[in-house]
Amino acid sequence: MSDTARHERPDTGLPRHAHGTALPAPDEIDVTTLRGRRAVQRWERTCAGDVLERLTWSRPDQVVLRGMPGAHGEEQFAAVTARQGDAVANRFAHALLAAGLTPGDVVLLVCENSVEAYLAKIGIAKAGMVAAPVNPGLAPDVLTALVERVEPRFTLVDAELWPRVSTVFADRGLAVGATVTIGGGPVAGSPSFGELVASHPADEPEVEVHGDDVYELLFTSGTTALPKAVMLSHQYAQTAGLNFALSLSRGLRHDTDLVVGTFLPVIYHVGDVIFPNAALLAGGAVVLGRRPVPADVAAAVDRHRVSALWAGSPQFVGMLADELDRDPALDWTSVTTLFYGWGALAPALLERLGARCAPGMVTVGIFGQTEAIACHRFWPSRWPDTHTATAPSMNYVGVPSGLLASDVVDEAGDPVRGEPGEAVYRSPVMAAGYYRDPDATREAFRGGWFHSGDSALVDDDGLRVMVDRYKDIVKSGGENVASMRVEAVLHEHPAVAKAAVVGLPHARWGEAVTAVVVPAAGAVPDPDEVIAFCRGRLAGFETPKAVLVVETLPETVGGKVLKYRLRAEHAGHFSA
Template sequence: MYLTQPLHRAAQQTPDDLFTVYGERGTTARETRAIVSRIAGGLKLIGVDSGDRVGVLSLNTDRFCQIVLGVAWADAVIVPVNTRWSVKEIAYSLDEADVSVLFVDDQFAHLADELRNQAPRLHTLIQCGEDKLPHAAIPWAELLSADPVEDAHRQGEALAGIFYTGGTTGIPKGVMLGHRQICVAAMGMLLAQSQVPQGGASILVAPAFHMAGFSAWIAGMLLNATTVPLPAFDPVQVMRAITEHRAKQVLLVPTMLQMIVDHPTVDEHDLSSLELLVYGASPISETVLGRAREVFTSARFLQAYGMTELSPGTAFLSDEDHDDPVLRRSAGRASAFARVRIVDPLDEEVPRGTVGEIVAAGDHVMLGYWKKPKETAQAVRGGWMHTGDGGYMDERGYVYVVDRIKDMIISGGENVYSVEVENAVAKHPAVAQVAVIGVPDAQWGERVHAVVGLVPGAALTLAELRQFCREEIAGYKCPRSLEIVGTFPMSAAGKILKRELRTMAEGGSQG
């Protein structure tokens, strides 16, 4: 099992079908195979050897996909760069991963000199956009002038990529994923469904440098779908792409999904072609989920739960399970390839219904953190990846995520799980988006603090919110302070950055 396998199949079985469409540029499977083999040939010419790390700093484009496949074809390892990072963070990841060759597209050409200065191991830049890069970078056309080479068929446990995570909360860690890990997780996403869309188009809008978007792209290739990359998220552009390409599948993070269903022009677009909508990466409120199912009436919904270290999916909630009001609050059940359990601090499994840490084992678990053996040993113990998520499992094996363990709020001696409070707050008609955090409190130790984005034209007071929440949850769980914001700090994966919210909360709450 390996990343280039779907391309070989497509080139053999449907060579003249479109493999990717980017803007006005459509590329068939036959053409893609030729491009990928020449990328690999060009990399060999500049000295890229087996196992060498090659970086790519690019938005979602057809060339991003071709580069990833070309690097694997050349028997090398891809290092996708987080496009939202600072130059310092990017340089750190490139230097740590020993990246000497970096593909750069137009949007990041202006960073070339700074990256050369701050990442001393970086000696070769390759243009993968339309504009020229400064200082003797290799043009895309020149790279493709190389003679094609045969696929190395790098596969199995061989390292496929290093995916950096955690830059928003500390020193970034490079997650090592092999070809088997990535392909098994993508196949698990397909096996979790009773029906899967074959062929058609797959909209790639979640950032492909992140494992959620990357895995969705791999799954689309496995289903013979034409990949339609979008360089940035815009709700109208996503809806237009679905309509224009009669797309069958898309992966969206909850914030993206909310922006689409709340958009004033949503009813003007024909979204009826969509057969599969995968969502995940962060919690979703039942209110947003309900609106989404009303908008995407023909789509089957699949929730994916996991993390980069799990390639990334380990549990899935099927479309049928979404019809159950209890089950749709869960993250689903372990995929066909995974084992999931809930453990206490001693790694002993706890009884069903008891909150503990969610851990997972299987062929999708990472190979480790690049150059970080201590962190690897701490995260993966006895073959089980410790997610850092708190949750419980019911008698049928459904997993309910209650909070990040480090984000659990202890107020007046009681454990309060932010997801439960967020679900209650999100039901208020004035609330468009919410995040709940714990902030220091002289009386309670910590207090439940709600950060809320309002529906346009709406207003909300703390007293009104507390009264509303008392009908949903216990009084000690209700927010004791409230902050109204226009926008939320977001990670590239679409997750609200609660660490930044805690800093903001120091001077912006209402009592």
């Protein structure tokens, strides 16, 4: 083709890199080994940081990350295309290398949701380094212990979160490498994230990455012990994301029409792997909110035509339905899939949502954990009779995905059916272990399966039911009470917005079933009336012995209640 003809062709916007014709070095090619291979060459590798670079070859100028108000510090990050996002991630990777970090070093993030923090995580992966995002709400002594464990070489901090962690940084001699300017300007002595990346090249860093390398340490929520650092690999992220992309894109004509919305935490929560990451792997887009405020979520879905929403708990789904009822003008007809977890959706709530979403909208209940996020899935539309007969008092979680082997076993490791046991897993979407904690890792993988710590049962049809976390089962008067079942009934009470059930020390019962509730807006729950409400729907031994009304519940990043705090705070209630 002549130079003139080539010049006259329209610009596709695709990258134009000179590839050259040099042959790979002999040691880069291995066509004799059939076992124990390592796919690390740039043309074959699995790297969580490559997700945006891949999109530059198909939709380079499509907006793939959109930060809602409060979810970006600098205006340049409000809406980012694949090309722009990949360049920013490359620049951040180069900034880390220029700071003297090497592959395998840990980067600490003290960040809530933002486009900058998400791009930083992609850049960390490109550099072959390890992201260690922490929950900003951790107590100072816990944060100090985690810093000591992971020994970060660089830190990224949200401006509005700096006051919470400044003392820990000073005590540990940590400097802020860059600031996400949400809620304030850069921390003294540090550049903003945008200033930092602007001073480094946008080309791809030359770093060897293997799919089994750990790219992220996520911290579990500690109860009686410090949080454990869960080791997640590049391969884990890639496989988990592709697995979820299958369900997220249901009801769409094309995979690339996918628009995933999430306002729940994804920077320091495993949701980053299965929601925004999955959207990008499908060639779609992400609408990222700062925090889960029902009115903000409802408006964003309308404005940006979100097709798949990660909505979290059934209680939050109910709040979203309330927003839709308050504003009939909100258009949710783009929503084809809604994901929820940590409980069952009431059939009436499902009907309310269905009336406002796309025809045939599918709700998916998921059940998994950071260590193994291939997940069980329950579709109310797949098992409508079971759902109608049991929800919300029983939390059916369906069957494991095609990437998950799941059994329920007793204390001896033998399978049990029709009665509660512990859920155990095998999957390629599995954590490598707990960083620098070999004893906890060995305990978790006893018998050759990962032990979840969740009590579950298998019904006569092979469907799984989530009973409770083992540590949250209340042992009262010789009976085991599933706190989740009692909570489901409490959440049906019109005066209750949120509820948690714990066992408190009691002279007669050993542990007394105790409900801790947050009032619904404008309501004043009467404890005796709430107990009577429960008694009409639960067995006597399941009915709360007391109802405590509080303003708020202590929660994890995903909205799970920190029950150990409630048990400690109210331990003397029945002895007073």
